[in-house]
Amino acid sequence: MHTYHYSFRLTIIAAAIAAALTANAQEVQAPVAAKPAGQKQNQPEDSTIQKVEVRGSADAYDARRDDTASKIVVNHDEIVKYGDTNVLDVLKRVPGVTVSGGAGRGGEIRMRGLGSGYTQILLNGERAPAGFSLDSLSPDAIERIEVLRAASAEYSTQSIAGTINIVLKKAIKTAQRELKVGYGKGKQINSPTANVQLSDRVGKLSYSVSANVFRSKFYEQADNLEQAFDTTGRQTGLRTTPSNSPSSFTGINISPRLNWTLEGGDTLTSQSFVNIFRFGTTARAHTATLLGDLPPYPDKSQNMTNDNQFFRTDLNWVHQLAAGAKLDMKIGATYGKLANTMYRATGGNPAVEELTRQIDSAGRDRGLNSTGKYTNPLWEGHALAIGWDAGYNTRDDERHERDYLHPSTRIPGADEIYTGYVSRLAVYAQDEWNVTPRWSVYLGSRWEGIRIRAEGNSFGTTHSSSSVWSPILQTLYKLPDTKGDQLRLAVTRTYKAPDLQRLLPHRFTSVNNNQVEPDSQGNPNLKPELALGVDAAYEHYWSQGALFSVAASTRRITDYTRNLVVFDGSRWVSLPSNSGRAQTHSLEVEAKFPLKLWFASAPAIDVRANVARNWSRVDSVPGPNNRLDQQTPLSANFGLDYKAGPLTTGGSFTFKNGGEVRVSHNQIAYVNVKRDLDLYALWKFDPKVQLRVATANLLNQDSVGESSYSSDAGVLRSRTTSLRTPSLRATLEMKF
Template sequence: METTLRYQRFSLAVITTPAIVLAQQTSVNEPITPTVEVRGSTSSYDPRRDDTVAKIVLKHDEIVKHGDTNLLDVLKRIPGITVSGSAGRGSEIQMQGLGSGYTQVLINGERPPRGFAIDTLAPDLIERIEVMRTANVEYSTQAIAGTINVVLKKAARTAEREFKIGYEIGRDTHSPSANLQLSDRMDRFSYSVGGNLVRNGFEGDVPGVEHERDLNGRTTLLRTTSAHENGLLTTYNLAPRLNWSLEGGDTVALESVVNINRFRVQVHAPTSTEIGGLPAYPQKETRMTNDNASFRSGLSWTHNLESGTKLEMKLGASGSSTGNTVYRDASGNPVFGLLTRKIDSQARDRGVSSTGKASIPLREGHALTFGWNGGIDTRDDARTERDYLQPLLDIPGGDERSSGRVTHLALYGQDEWEITPRWSVYLGARWEGIRIRVSGDAFGTAHSRSGVFSPVLQTLYKLADTKQDQLRLAISRTYKAPSMQSLLPDPYTTINNSQVEPDVQGNPRLKPELSLGLDAAYEHYWGEGALLSASVSTRRIDDYTRHLVSFDGRRWISQPVNIGQARTHSLQLEAKFPLTAIFSDAPALDLHADIARNWSSVDAVPGPDNRLGQQTPLSANLGADYIRGALTTGANFLFKSGGRVRLSANQTAYLNVQRDLELYALWKLTPTRQLRLAAMNVLGQDFVNEGSYTGTYGVLRNRTTNVNHASLRATLETKF
């Protein structure tokens, strides 16, 4: 079997880019984001205001302000970003209300290894977070909604040693954590090492309701499930970096990041039938263990020529190993008897990569950059399914093995030019090519070859007769590549298979989604730290992918399918300012707020409500920070609207409203010691998942609720 797929599985890129102003560099071999402005000092430089490439940059002090223990909780407060789920437990990160792979998340400019739980990354290891709504050709253009680049800490100018220990407690959670940061500089050598440990125990109810009505509105089926879960998620993070400054000005750096997760959960889910027939298995007990370890390491070299040209090269290696075991015990229906299944799956990924770049200054305010990145990634999967009470019993489809090999190459060039003191332009182009070979016991062998060309234009214009107002415009070609898992037709089976609880499997004929996007923004800077902005964006997506449910004659199956063209539009407003920008004698109170409205439509799905799946229609964020002496306090409120989403002629999902209130306080006890307190989910917001399927018999609805409660966290931080 051979298919033609035009996409790239992995794309690796070096973050480091040319420096128009060397004063931006803060450590040996530290990556610098491209700019086209000439600045005399870093104190007046604001990347959001001054860079031609539009971005939001969140610095380390802002990242750790709330004392979060994972990256997911940090991202949800950044304007334009929404999140769903919990860290390490099927979370999703969205920009412009779009998730499911439309938002690209990178570590140091590179895609993390497969299996890397980036949402569990410790905030203390992060130096800054860069949020870009429009593509940048130095990174992969697999970024229809935008890119979030997480830059890990670099070596410091002076010795730094910091230790943090914390504990979070609530009705449904108990979570100790510890973090250690070490860095120092010795002549031409510097280093930094960050380590983090979080152990999150959780327990709670997950009630569910299954309700069916016939075409006359009469209830024909009503089932309730009283599920209860308890589990433990343990996360380890380690991020060492070594820097050497060589004779002649060359620099060499070795940086790595390791992420290890151990997940254990047990779910007891008895189902009661009030109206209608029994499900296949009314009594269900599930026990799951998931162990994942992944790493990425890279050795980079930087050389500066006398002409001002800067050369950079990097060799990288990555790998991950995942083991998953699920025990299923189910009974309660004499027609189906007893189910005792043990499902083991193992996956191993390995990869090598090479990146390089030449940055050529032409004249003041004008620079060219050319580069490449490429590599080879391999993956091996094995899955076995057995009756653990009768291990010799043969289960059809119980043993499956697959392997894949991905060879990828990307070439890019960009021109950044300050045409006038008020007008600057960024023009880039990137070609990404990929060759894939996948083989498996269940589907034979599939070959694919792809190539995507992505031009990008961004421009910044500062309005005449003012230093406060400026306009941005960007046009870009981006895409979303299918994941390796979405291509493999290996099914993940459910216990009580139905239209609203189908098996899930991939599609070897899946094509990439291609997008043409337009972004525009108006920004008004009216004081120190004061900003008002309005931005709009629109995307046309070809070969849009959606998971459709169908019956294969034996079981209900959900499978990704390209269904045609989709369109999405966004409007975002943002304001942030210190109160002193309005009243000179006001208290030290900083305010920030943003609101985003998203619209979309899918041509192949009949309306109304034929929106992109899981897109957030409206999100808002309101916060305040107050400083008085040694005490800093603050609050943040998040809101996400819901609504009905029609996924196909038969399928409908319901997004529920979410409200999240957080409070924090930081008390500086001594110059080297401080206490941080935080209250999370103060409103006790539950997480609800709801969907329906309409057939010739009527409408079947399914609703599950993760009951959540407020929690408190205390963290003691010490520098030594």
């Protein structure tokens, strides 16, 4: 009820602001025509500036500066600058974005330091297929990355922290043929890559084909220290577990696109995406007990292979109507296939029988979706749009477990088969209104409903149904008597719905089950998390692409979900649960400019820097450090780019703070401070041939994580240190 009243007050505030804008519009000059999609916002009344803007140059349009909705756009040149082989390494340098983990290790993308689904990841404006890993997406296949700090009605509002939209390459008007071959080498890394891009135009048909092949072999080492203490602080247990994991992943991306220009200005576009990815690892670990009892299985060996195949295709029709109206419709289909084989052998404790188990799992995803948008400039100065987003997905999943030695004491686990059905429907309306030449407003509203049903052999039929109405207000005001100062404000309602996997009550088991290595299980009673948020920003733009911005935000979350570790009578289990309310606040500062802006005789160096500070509090968890989802409290990035003739070089230093997070009354997690230094150099032999050399992780800093559990018996603490090494990559890029 509290959430409803707060949402009602938010609606009243949005309506009052809209009414105020209407009154203000009656006092100023008549609003100008709404800007067409992709064209620049109207500028101040100064006549000189107006003469400059009417040139209509596409290069003059800056989405970040001129769109009413707050947005950061990372173009293709920035994406490939450091020669990264996966998009996770690209995103760690984007302002306000942090990345946990890395390629092949289940890395997670976070805005405002928040993970666990708070950050929405889109592929060409749509949610990525279930099970799709960004590890398998090559940066060369990407045209641009859009970072949306506040929600918009056109996209799903499952974006409490924000939205990252990855747009794949599209067809171009001029012919292009490009080949890139690269090789990366480190003490424990080998990674060859190859990329081909073909684009051309024949009459009214244009096409583009992008293919990327990559392979990486790496060797991971980690050391685990487990300690136990009684209630007096006396140490009762001490174990060390060194482990090593030779691993590899291989992938291929193919992105064909066809575009036809039809009579009357209509366009028909077919775009597909094929992704094939294979990951394999062999992990071996031996636990040495220096104090206390032996664990059930001190010796562990595990071989795992994971094969993912995804295919996605869309057909998009844009129909031009009378009086500038337009209908944009798209239908699409998705097919995914996953297969995982794990062979686990454990032993080493004379009092416990050895266990040798093979786990085979396979899944298949099929989906149909339809999106559409009707736009019509009914009134001068407005860009009205209404649209829909509907989809139906099924997932078949089966897991078979087989023990070879048939021990008398078994770890829980059995064959499981289930089928899940997910249907969703969203309708929205939005209006971009140029109130005055300096003031624009975006008003939007979106209703989104999701229904999930699952049937399995180890649980009864599970149902989940949720719907959320999201009002949205964004406004941009260009300050008078300035050339580049402007203010932004956004008021939004967003949410996070539990996905299918978190709803299913089937269990994944841990070998040495304890408080810090529990089993995991879904919860069919989970409810969506709802968030009411406010974003505000000040931006100052200079010439030569320089900018300075300060952005602040706050979110109030109800039905916050966290993982609780409980004892079910025989084993420890991690279970997601709704746990009251939470608040989060963020402050981001960014600056970028050429050094010549301040010193005319300075070298051609471009400077970019950003820092983000995040705070949060979970009401149901005692402090201190009761932050959301191991939220990153502080992140920063500093970079330089220098150009001299055919040489372009630069570097990027990334900092991510860590510290303790209290997950519950009993649980505490810890992550160490992380620092990354990357350098690159690009040498252009001629307009068609260039060589790119880049380094990664030059500081050679290890990654450390810790978890602890306190109870009436004392404290159990586990600390893992993962070793990392630097690497060097060279890429030859040729156009023909």
